[in-house]
Amino acid sequence: MSEPKRFLAYCDKLFTPSESFIPRGYSAFSELKPVYIGHELRGEVPEGAEVIELGPLHGRGGEAAFKQLGTISSQLEARLKEVNPVAVHASFGKSGAYALPIASKLKLPLAVTYYGGDATKTSNTKDSFIRVYNRRRAKLWREARLILPCSQFIYDELAANGAPTIKMKVHHNTADPDRFEPGEKKDLLVFAGRWTEKKGIDTLIAALARLGEELQGWTVRLIGDGELKEGLVETLKAAGVEAELPGWVPADEMPKHWAEARIAAVPSKRAKSGDAEGLPLVCIEAMLSGCALAATRHAGIPECVKDGETGFLVDEGDEAALADRLARMLTDRERTAEMGEAGREFALSDFNLQKQSRKLESYLLDLARQARTL
Incomplete structure (x- = not known):
């Protein structure tokens, strides 16, 4: 069996303890492997995970230039190309906005998953030139190949604010049945x-x-x-x-x-x-x-x-x-x-993690084939 192809898994604050569902969402992948990218390690790196911290790779202007202006340094571009990624998957709308210039520079298809407040908070739905996400929101929805709301409710919230329904597929949150099982019940x-x-x-x-x-x-x-x-x-x-x-x-x-x-x-x-x-x-x-x-x-x-x-x-x-x-x-x-x-x-x-994980992999594979990056 051939080695899995890599894709870039963008979450700006990586491995936050309360967001362990992000790496678990890739647990049933067999043809693709995530390369986690972001700016801050918030928790323990999962065993065997491949991680690229973006901070040291920015050129003049540093992280601010990357986030505010979408500046991709030659060093960052070269490092990301080394892993030969076939797609980008961003977790949360804000990370999708940050990942957009990377996907554009590397000519990769971008998928973004929305989980809740990133689609519902007034601060994320209003017009604002100051906040990067708000400023890029329309462009993100226009250029992303796939938008994955975690529930029909989030789908409806995004659609009401202008996200293109033709690009959206509900991809429910899940948990691992191998980890969560009934025990000896108490009152x-x-x-x-x-x-x-x-x-x-x-x-x-x-x-x-x-x-x-x-x-x-x-x-x-x-x-x-x-x-x-x-x-x-x-x-x-x-x-x-x-x-x-x-x-x-x-x-x-x-x-x-x-x-x-x-x-x-x-x-x-x-x-x-x-x-x-x-x-x-x-x-x-x-x-x-x-x-x-x-x-x-x-x-x-x-x-x-x-x-x-x-x-x-x-x-x-x-x-x-x-x-x-x-x-x-x-x-x-x-x-x-x-x-x-x-x-x-x-x-x-x-709501089975393994089923949903395999479904997510199939979405990313389809995007890569359509973009001819695979």
């Missing part, structure tokens, strides 16, 4: 995410405060940190709700938390800034782990949570409705278990 409810407005942790805590004795016998585990945590912890205490607060948990440790949980709470909502989810990975991870979901009708969540079948959906910010659905799940363990089992089957079928 455990888990939330995992940043304690920010978008994640709806305030709605969940308000709902928990309404439940009172119905929480008896159950463990509540609220994972994560963020700007709202201090005040919301006080709210928990005032309501007499006991909860485990382990703080931030590395992605590699999350499977054990989902494995033992019966219920996963995903109460996301749109923030005042316009920031919204794409399709939260915690939904897929929890479903693969056999958890029933208590979630909101927000962004791509209804694309993976079937109301009444794999969990319950309520409107964003509706603490009373969320408390009602949680009460049903807490008291009817048999139905909750059935929803968890149904969710796992749905996730295995439609």
